[in-house]
Amino acid sequence: MDPVFPRLHVITGARRPVEVVTAAVAASLRLGVPDQLAIQVRVEDDITDRAAFLLAAEILEICRPQNVLCLVNDRLHIALAVGADGGHVGADDLPVAAARKIMGGVVGATCRDPESARAAVADGATYLGVGPAYLTATKPGLPAPLGPAAVGAVAAAVPRTPVIAIGGVTAGNAGELIRAGAIGIAVVGAVSEAADPGAATERLLKALS
């Protein structure tokens, strides 16, 4: 497992993504841990590639000078076009092996059980997003929450690969996911919906320290 793989992944939501990313990056700098933060640019499916490209390019410009990892969800052609550090794929996206073929950098893969986790790692995944850990209103249609024990079972199946727990994660429940075996967490609402996204990022980073 890479010891410097970021432990807090802030995923953009529909609301004020650039403002949220700016605040999150600034918070990581205040705490002196920009290498512990990753930003994942995630847009809804009805957003055009052009708009997604422009957003990803703007967000990469905020992240790169500060050594904050910048990933793009789903649209690996956009990750490559802007020169992001990598991308994240799930069941409806490019297969992990195909993503690995075209992406030299980080490839994240969504997995919900030990078997698919082992397969994703064999196919070249750098890290796994495992969830939903808890109930979430951010993405409809997800399976029932796994809870910390099932997240831990996935992590135990791939001991050399960072597992990032996602879905309903907050500063209050992050600790039990880490104790269960996740190396980190990914959040949308806990930062995007916060009145103060910078303060929310600080709370999450402190919960992981």
Ligand SMILES: Cc1ncc(COP(=O)(O)OP(=O)(O)O)c(N)n1
């Ligand atoms: C870190 C992380 N984990 C899981 C996901 C979900 O990816 P996916 O299943 O492809 O769903 P969408 O995000 O594309 O709707 C993620 N994005 N990040």
Ligand SMILES: Cc1nc(C(=O)O)sc1CCOP(=O)(O)O
């Ligand atoms: C995009 C996404 N994927 C999930 C999965 O389990 O695959 S949960 C999720 C949404 C995470 O948002 P929030 O932090 O607001 O719960």
Ligand SMILES: [Mg+2]
């Ligand atoms: Mg996807």
